[in-house]
Amino acid sequence: NKIKSKFRTDPKYDNINFNTWIGPATPISYDGNVFVLELPTDLHRDYWEKQLVSKFIEYAYEITQTDVTPKFVVKGEDTPDSNTANIRDFHNKNRVPERPRVDPHLNPNYTFERFVIGQGNQMAHAAALAVSEDPGKVYNPLFFYGRVGLGKTHLMQAIGNKVLAANPNAIVKYVTTEKFTNDFIDAIQNSKMQEFRKMYREIDLLLIDDIQFLANKEGTQDEFFNTFNALYENNKQIVMTADRLPNEINSLTDRLVSRFKWGLSVDITAPDLETRAAILRAKAKSEGLEVDGSIMSYIASQIDSNVRELEGALARIKAFADLKQEPITIDLVSEALRPLKLDKERSAITPETIIKTTANHFHITAKDIKGKKRVKAIVVPRQIAMYLSRELTDNSLPKIGDAFGGKDHTTVIHAYDKISEKVTTDIDLRNQIEDLKNEIRH
């Protein structure tokens, strides 16, 4: 239950994801190492093995402070007896003569091979590859920044996996900033600073994820500064990620900010349509899923925010097709994705935010948009904002009219039709609307 509530509070897993995949898991047994989870279908097992297992291990570690080995069984597939036999088997098979000194906490799926290169991540990928081939020598520290779900963690761990593959004796450690902070606090509370420092300084490659969470934590920042210096002075490689630039992280001390500038900072931006389609193709292939090219493009056009959502969409489509025993068609896809789109954006976006963002975008005011002026420089943005209000929210036409300073719903539908028609031929307008959608969503 503790693990489930961690999943529930993780923004990466929305309600649908939670209810579909995580909620139905039932704990069967836990012997201090192996944790057996029972799942309702093969599909669930598949999904847990591919998508959730590393988070599960991470959460279990946070709660128990030990490594927990999850095992997934599908309901009705195994008798309780064969279950225990399986576990025993598992133990024997996995008995390693000597545990590595440091568990790197890497997800084995996060490799360069599985990373699709495209516009938006090309530079980051090249830098990651260079560092993995020559850790501590080329870009130190290497820093990736960009919004959530764009592959920062994947790329960072790919470096770790590659370094370990080339040199199994290398000491690689992946930690979230949260984990680093917790370890630090634990060390202070239990007078274990020496162990803490030893653990974080005897490392060849430190991967530290989401350092925006260092914001407003001065003590942890100090300790991180010391860790950083100790590693750096010994030519050990440091790779970091954040959702923004260091100087945009609230109260990050100047000395840390300036340290981060010693190396290379690369941003990762959202994949374009082509890259999204390529990522989908790669994911579908690795899951043995047969999907038509045109359907791939359709999915890629529907899900345009980040890669994690693309993965979620594909998993839902797969589940739908399996449960309904139907082939994957455009209809099935749009049915499968409808709640995702409803849930995700419609709740957060209001005509108000659309009006504000559109006004900003066109350098006019929200008042202009809500007003009655009939000059072109205002009419067009007004129509675009109406169009977007209908596209991106669930508000009724009259309600949208109200938000636009009490306009009639026929005005809204007229604007909607007009823009809908224009975007089919006007590329500039289409691009502008794409940009606006992105601005509104974020």
Ligand code: ADP
């Ligand atoms: P971030 O750390 O930036 O929030 P993640 O690294 O967790 O993003 O990526 C989210 C998911 O998307 C992961 O499952 C990752 O494997 C996948 N992903 C992101 N970018 C790519 C890519 N270029 N190719 C293949 N998979 C990707």
Ligand code: MG
């Ligand atoms: Mg991440």
